[in-house]
Amino acid sequence: MALRRLSTLLALTFALGAVAGAVGARTAPRMWADQLVNVTTDDLRWAKTRVRVNVDHWDPGAQTGLHRHPGPTVIYVLDGEVEEVFPDGKTVRLRAGQGVWNPARTSHNVRNVTSEPARVLAVHLDPG
Incomplete structure (x- = not known):
C-alpha cells in the first residue's frame, strides 16, 4: 500500500514539475548554486520521508561536482541535455x-556539457 501511495505521489510530482517548468521559464543564471528553484517541500509522515522538488537551471558547462543524497532521487530533464557521471566512470x-532513478547515497556529478541551457526537475525523497 505504501509503495502504491509513493508511486502516485511521484506521478503527481512529475505533473507538478512539468507545469512549474512550463510556467516558470527564466534565463539560466551563471552560478549553479543560484540555479535551484524549490518548487515544493512536504513531509510524508506515513512514509517517514521528506519530499523535495527542485527545478534546476543549468548554463552550458555548469555542474554539481561529485555529491550524493541521503534518499533516492529522480532526475527528469525538462529542456536541453545533461550528463550524470558516476565515480566508476559510467x-x-x-x-x-x-529521466533516471538514483538509489539512496548514489555518488554522482550532474553536468551540462552542451552549448545550450538545460532545465532539470529533481525529486528527492529524503529520510525524515
Whole structure:
C-alpha cells in the first residue's frame, strides 16, 4: 500500500514539475548554486520521508561536482541535455523527456556539457 501511495505521489510530482517548468521559464543564471528553484517541500509522515522538488537551471558547462543524497532521487530533464557521471566512470546522457532513478547515497556529478541551457526537475525523497 505504501509503495502504491509513493508511486502516485511521484506521478503527481512529475505533473507538478512539468507545469512549474512550463510556467516558470527564466534565463539560466551563471552560478549553479543560484540555479535551484524549490518548487515544493512536504513531509510524508506515513512514509517517514521528506519530499523535495527542485527545478534546476543549468548554463552550458555548469555542474554539481561529485555529491550524493541521503534518499533516492529522480532526475527528469525538462529542456536541453545533461550528463550524470558516476565515480566508476559510467556516464548517462539525458535529453528532454528522459529521466533516471538514483538509489539512496548514489555518488554522482550532474553536468551540462552542451552549448545550450538545460532545465532539470529533481525529486528527492529524503529520510525524515
